[in-house]
Amino acid sequence: MNTIIINGTDDEAFSDAAKALREGMLVAFPTETVYGLGADALNPEAVNKIYEAKGRPSDNPLIVHIAEVSKLNELVAEIPEAATLLIEAFWPGPLTMVFKKSNLVPDIITAGLDTVAVRMPDSLIAQKLIREAGVPIAAPSANISGRPSPTTSKHVIEDLKGRIEYIIDGGSCQVGVESTVLDVTTDIPIILRPGGITLEMLEKVLGIVYTDPALEIKGNIKPRSPGMKYRHYSPKAEMFLISGVPGLVVKKINKLAKESSERGLRVGVLSSFENAHKYKAEVIVNAGSVKHADNIAAQLYDSLRTFDEKKVDIIYSEIFEEKGIGRAIMNRLRKASSGKIIEAKEEN
Numbered sequence: 001m002n003t004i005i006i007n008g009t010d011d012e013a014f015s016d017a018a019k020a021l022r023e024g025m026l027v028a029f030p031t032e033t034v035y036g037l038g039a040d041a042l043n044p045e046a047v048n049k050i051y052e053a054k055g056r057p058s059d060n061p062l063i064v065h066i067a068e069v070s071k072l073n074e075l076v077a078e079i080p081e082a083a084t085l086l087i088e089a090f091w092p093g094p095l096t097m098v099f100k101k102s103n104l105v106p107d108i109i110t111a112g113l114d115t116v117a118v119r120m121p122d123s124l125i126a127q128k129l130i131r132e133a134g135v136p137i138a139a140p141s142a143n144i145s146g147r148p149s150p151t152t153s154k155h156v157i158e159d160l161k162g163r164i165e166y167i168i169d170g171g172s173c174q175v176g177v178e179s180t181v182l183d184v185t186t187d188i189p190i191i192l193r194p195g196g197i198t199l200e201m202l203e204k205v206l207g208i209v210y211t212d213p214a215l216e217i218k219g220n221i222k223p224r225s226p227g228m229k230y231r232h233y234s235p236k237a238e239m240f241l242i243s244g245v246p247g248l249v250v251k252k253i254n255k256l257a258k259e260s261s262e263r264g265l266r267v268g269v270l271s272s273f274e275n276a277h278k279y280k281a282e283v284i285v286n287a288g289s290v291k292h293a294d295n296i297a298a299q300l301y302d303s304l305r306t307f308d309e310k311k312v313d314i315i316y317s318e319i320f321e322e323k324g325i326g327r328a329i330m331n332r333l334r335k336a337s338s339g340k341i342i343e344a345k346e347e348n
């Protein structure tokens with residue numbers, strides 16, 4: 001298949017892409033979180049192409065994107081009070097809410113669940129595409145399933161060129177990690193995935209918010225059994241997170257890097273800006289300053305993809321503070337490493 005790559009500011013080409021979407025084709029487009037792979041959410045055949053192009057397991061439901069709050073009524077059975085408050089506070093923006101679905105929503109979107117996830121993106125290109133296509137757009141991240149999500153059109157091209165009809169280039173995504181997914185069907189909403197809208201921001205509006213216990217598993221001491229969690233957001237090389245007090249972490253990573261190098265492996269280190277100069281390894285990727293976790297999030301997937309480009313065999317990563325956007329960063333790093341965490345201890 002020939003993939004047409006267009007610039008988001010080229011109005012004529014943009015209209016062609018919107019039309020293609022309306023006619024059941026796939027269009028990748030930028031949002032403020034990551035690039036999405038869009039199809040007409042009300043056309044099951046079109047939606048099926050998303051699963052095929054990505055190689056996405058069919059039991060993983062999709063998020064439906066809208067550009068007007070009024071469209072939400074058509075997609076959901078009810079809008080709980082909490083959701084109304086959150087729409088007011090955070091839409092358009094990186095917050096996805098899970099509602100009881102209406103009959104209009106095809107089963108292929110929800111993987112057979114009776115709920116549907118909906119978001120209104122803040123990106124002007126995304127909003128324009130939804131409006132011009134005139135349909136709600138189902139869109140997961142525009143990557144091959146399991147790989148780091150795409151935050152530039154270059155990432156989308158790497159993964160999906162030849163597999164989809166259009167890619168709209170709109171530069172780099174501002175937030176860089178996916179939306180927060182919040183289940184609002186329960187009395188107290190539950191975070192199913194941490195993302196661009198943080199727990200702290202949600203608590204300010206709602207008072208109490210729960211977090212899905214599955215996200216709390218930190219596996220902080222023993223390396224976890226890789227089979228226990230599915231791999232996601234992952235670079236090709238095996239990845240380990242190193243936890244512990246900062247000085248010990250640097251020492252431990254250098255020790256592991258040395259041992260791996262001696263075994264003939266090409267080693268990558270994911271480092272904070274503050275520590276980057278302290279490592280000895282073939283490839284050191286500076287994830288950004290711990291003083292600006294937002295920037296670390298914005299570059300996270302590009303950082304992970306750099307390891308693929310540089311063809312490393314094994315990656316050792318620092319861990320980052322789990323507050324604010326840091327919760328989303330650590331959630332993605334835990335998945336990328338299949339939960340393999342090594343604790344740096346004082347050696348005796």
Ligand code: AMP
Nearest residue numbers: 061062063098115116117139140141178
């Ligand atoms: P992606 O768009 O690939 O980043 O993933 C969308 C996320 O939303 C996945 O974690 C899905 O499991 C989640 N999701 C989508 N629809 C639902 C739903 N109805 N209930 C719970 N989670 C959902």
Ligand code: MG
Nearest residue numbers: 140141142149
């Ligand atoms: Mg994804």
